[in-house]
Amino acid sequence: MRIKMTRPQSGIFAEQSTAFEVIEYRAKTCATLQQIRMALAELKQQLDTIELVIGFGPKLLQTLTGSNETIFDEYTPRQSSHGHQAPATQTDLFLWFHSNDQNNLAEALIALQPIMEKVMTMTQQCSGFKYRDNRDLTGFVDGSANPKDLAAKQQAALVAAEHPLSGGSFILGQIWQHQLSKFHHQSISEQEQIIGRTKADSIELSGKAMPNNSHVNRTDLTIDEVAQKMYRRSMPFANASQQGLYFLGFSCQLSRFDALLDSMYGLTDDGITDRLLDFSQPVSGSYWFAPSEDMLATLLQS
Numbered sequence: 001m002r003i004k005m006t007r008p009q010s011g012i013f014a015e016q017s018t019a020f021e022v023i024e025y026r027a028k029t030c031a032t033l034q035q036i037r038m039a040l041a042e043l044k045q046q047l048d049t050i051e052l053v054i055g056f057g058p059k060l061l062q063t064l065t066g067s068n069e070t071i072f073d074e075y076t077p078r079q080s081s082h083g084h085q086a087p088a089t090q091t092d093l094f095l096w097f098h099s100n101d102q103n104n105l106a107e108a109l110i111a112l113q114p115i116m117e118k119v120m121t122m123t124q125q126c127s128g129f130k131y132r133d134n135r136d137l138t139g140f141v142d143g144s145a146n147p148k149d150l151a152a153k154q155q156a157a158l159v160a161a162e163h164p165l166s167g168g169s170f171i172l173g174q175i176w177q178h179q180l181s182k183f184h185h186q187s188i189s190e191q192e193q194i195i196g197r198t199k200a201d202s203i204e205l206s207g208k209a210m211p212n213n214s215h216v217n218r219t220d221l222t223i224d225e226v227a228q229k230m231y232r233r234s235m236p237f238a239n240a241s242q243q244g245l246y247f248l249g250f251s252c253q254l255s256r257f258d259a260l261l262d263s264m265y266g267l268t269d270d271g272i273t274d275r276l277l278d279f280s281q282p283v284s285g286s287y288w289f290a291p292s293e294d295m296l297a298t299l300l301q302s
């Protein structure tokens, strides 16, 4: 299949939203490729009042492209030497809806299921929201070290121009369940040591003040002189029984996710584990690929 690649899915970079929804699916074994294509094409056409990002797991992308080989690897589980777990729950399809109008988001969700139910089984749903000034529920600003201007965001998030998957983006999605009372039981100064930034103003700790097991220290990585940047769009979620963060990262290379997760779980040479793992644990984990708009149009052609 020859695919023209240019424009990214615009929802990746739209930042005005206040309400978010991630839905993950497994493809039904009885669904034909043609039915899957038609359902997704209809979805794109109908849900035009909200931002929508579509990502495919490795198996579904391989089927849609007709490729003989796997295009990228599934998410693999991890375990730290202290017993922290990162389970793998790889799914076939990732949909990310977002809007600054809860009405539009609700209408999109109502329209969704009749279109998808013939071809997909829903396995995860997570409703997120913008919490205060882009804070995680721990109270720390999340996204401070994200690239600032659109060009830098695109450079971190999108596969480079010369590559066959150009304009697309690899996605890491994980549901993290926080132990908020345990975290908030720590003094503010202790919380800042766990994260590696100040709580009020999100100023990075510097020099000896930055612990080597802080979250920022474990995730601010450079490999072969290349900063392992990504563009994070994580969303807090909360109900009376569970609170946490749907970690959502977009990257130009899948290997950046692996490198950061290995670093957090102490699976690198220094063996140091991210202290944040003592206060929050992932209960899901998948990789997907969000093709460029042009590649997506080709993949969904009946």
Ligand code: HEM
Pocket (backbone or CB within 6 Å): 136, 138, 140, 141, 142, 143, 144, 145, 146, 174, 176, 195, 197, 202, 215, 216, 219, 220, 221, 230, 245, 247, 249, 257, 260, 261, 276, 280, 281
């Ligand atoms: C419970 C889950 C998580 C929470 C609450 C969390 C929260 C935070 C906070 C508060 C910061 C500092 C401010 C900022 O730059 O955004 C940060 C930085 C960062 N986090 Fe996380 N994070 C979580 C999981 C992850 C995961 C799973 C990854 C990647 C696999 C990751 C990658 C990063 C990166 C790349 C930075 C910026 C490091 C730098 O260059 O300074 N985070 N995170």
